[in-house]
Amino acid sequence: MPTENATATGGAPVTLFALHALGASAGSFDRLAERLDGRVRVEGIDLPGFGSAASMTDSSVAATVAHVVDHLAHRARGRWMLGGHSMGGKIAALVASRVLRGDAPLVGLAGMVLMAPSPPSPEPMSEERRERMLSWVAEGPLSDEDAETFLDQNTAERLDPAAHANAVADLRRTSPDAWRAWLDTGSRLDASAEVGTLDLPVLVLAGTDDDDLGASAQPGLLASVYPRARFVPLDDTxxxxxxxxxxxxxxxxxxxxxxxxxxxxxxPDDWAALIAGDRVDARVRGILNRRAVPDDRGYAPEVLDVAQLTLLREVADLVVPQDDAAIDVAARVDAQLARGEGDGWRSADLPPDPEAYRAGLDTLAAVWPTDPAEREDVLRAAIEGTTDARGALDAARLKIWLEDVRNDLVRQWLAHPASMARIGYDGFATGGTPIRGFVELRLGRREDWEPAGVGGTVTTGDSA
Structure with a gap:
């Protein structure tokens, strides 16, 4: 029989919390968990009305989303992903949107894995097929015959005996009410406005032999929802x-x-717990969660060209040296420029920021060495106004511009919640209802709610 929560252990660096399809259970991910053991920890979640949660009576989309959020609040630690198969795909989208808005008490979402997912928009399904599937539970749970029919219609080839038996068992124990709720309401729900656009790494797997939610349909259904989606077709599936x-x-x-x-x-876990807690406003939590999303390795610059962005990254390596787990602060500055954001002022001697960046980088490029060992001296000369570079900006204006550049790069590094943890800054945790602040302001002391990384000795009993 399928297990309640498919789990692969082994010290994997990331956990995939997987939401199953209609008529399935957490056990449908058991084999995937075994295959990924040590690389990705897979934990399936039984949704209300299915698997070990078949007795739960409220299987509405809202109740299902709340069920998943509650599970994650108790289980999600470190870096984790949301997975969704078919029906689970729509639920995963709704949960992810709440995490990235800060409406869920969760931190650490780093990506999504979707398999033939139902989209946030109404699921494409013929009414004839819907009515036929509804008829299977008109008088109670699915019969063996109807379960067999469902599997025949949804697989390219017959499953191996063990997988087939588990799939039939899952279908047979599915709550008829949950089956009806999804077909009548959940699959028809248009959650596009609530989900919006989710800018994070996403993998979409879909079979070429799947009619409604197959490989040919998924880009049209999901490209606008997941701009960073990687679509992978699976042949004969x-x-x-x-x-x-x-x-x-x-x-x-x-x-x-x-x-x-x-x-x-x-x-870090203790900082994630602080951000997820009730001292942090939802809006602030959402901002921090979005900043913590992994950078796009294939980022296409919006203001700079590729050569300019490459040079800015090399400048960033000198201004903000980082270890292997680096933040792409240069790409984040380009995105900042594209949004028209900044620190609120600029020198009267410089053009608007986008123009200044293009001009400054082109000027610096004329003297920028290919040997990394020589770059620090070249950058220092430009910062001090003694550069030999000639271009759109003279040495004096290049010096002024580089003040802005260093400020922008450092600000982007500091804005990441992992950087805040590294320097011990927890000033964002002064919200909630009622608003709370700091009581202990003496040097070398911290309050009992502050992470240990802040340093100092703990003062208890009088924290706000």
Missing amino acids: GHLIPLERTAEAAAAIARFVDDEVLLGPSV
Whole structure:
């Protein structure tokens, strides 16, 4: 029989919390968990009305989202991803949107893995098919015959005996009310406005033999929701990807994690708990969660050209030296420029920031050495106004511009919650209802709610 919560242990650097399809359970991810053991920890979650949660009576979308958020609040630590198969894809989108808005008490979402997902918009399904599936539970749970029909319609080839038996068992124990709730209401729900655009790493796996939610349909359904989505078609595959193509799915997930998820620093657990807690306003939590999303390795600059962004990254390496878990502060500055944001002022001797950046980088490029060992001296000369560079900015204006550049690069590094943890800054934790601040202001003392990394001795009993 399927397990309640499929879990692969082994010290993996990231956890995938997987939400199953209609009529399935957490156990549908057992084989995937085994394949990814040591690389990705997989933990399936039984949704209300299914698997071990079949007795739960409220299987509405709202109740299901709340159920998942509650599970994650108790289980999600460190760096983690949300997974969704079919029905679970829409639920995952709603949960992810709440995390990135800060409306859920969660920190650490680093990506998503979706398998033949139902989109935030109404799921494409013919009314004839919907009515036929509803008829299967008109008089109670699905019969063996109807379960067999469902599997035949959703797989390219018959599953192996063990997988087939588990899938039938999951279908047979599914709550008829939950089955009806999804087909009547959940699949029709248009959650596009609530979900919006989710800017984070996303892997979308879909079979070429899946009619409604297959490889040819998914880009049209999801490209506007997930601008960073990586769409991977699976040949000769139907709808039940975790059971039909376990090895191929595991390989794609492992590559995706290495390429896009395990980038940049993660937020230490005690700081994540602080951000998730009631001292931090939802809006602030959302901002910090979005800043903690891994950078896009394939980021396409919006204000600078590729050569200018490359040079800015090399300047950033000198201004803000980082270890292997680096934040792409240069790309974040380009995105800041594209949004028209800044620190609120600029020198009267410089053009607007986008123009100044392009002019400054082009001027610096004329003297920028290919040998990394020589770059520090060149940058120092430009900072001090003694450079030989000639271009759109003279030496005096290049010096002024580099003051802005250093400020922007450092601000982008400091804005990341992992950087705040590193320097011991927790001044963002002064919200909540009622608003709370600091009581202990003496040097070398910290309050009992502050992470140990802040330093100093603890004062208890009088914290705000």
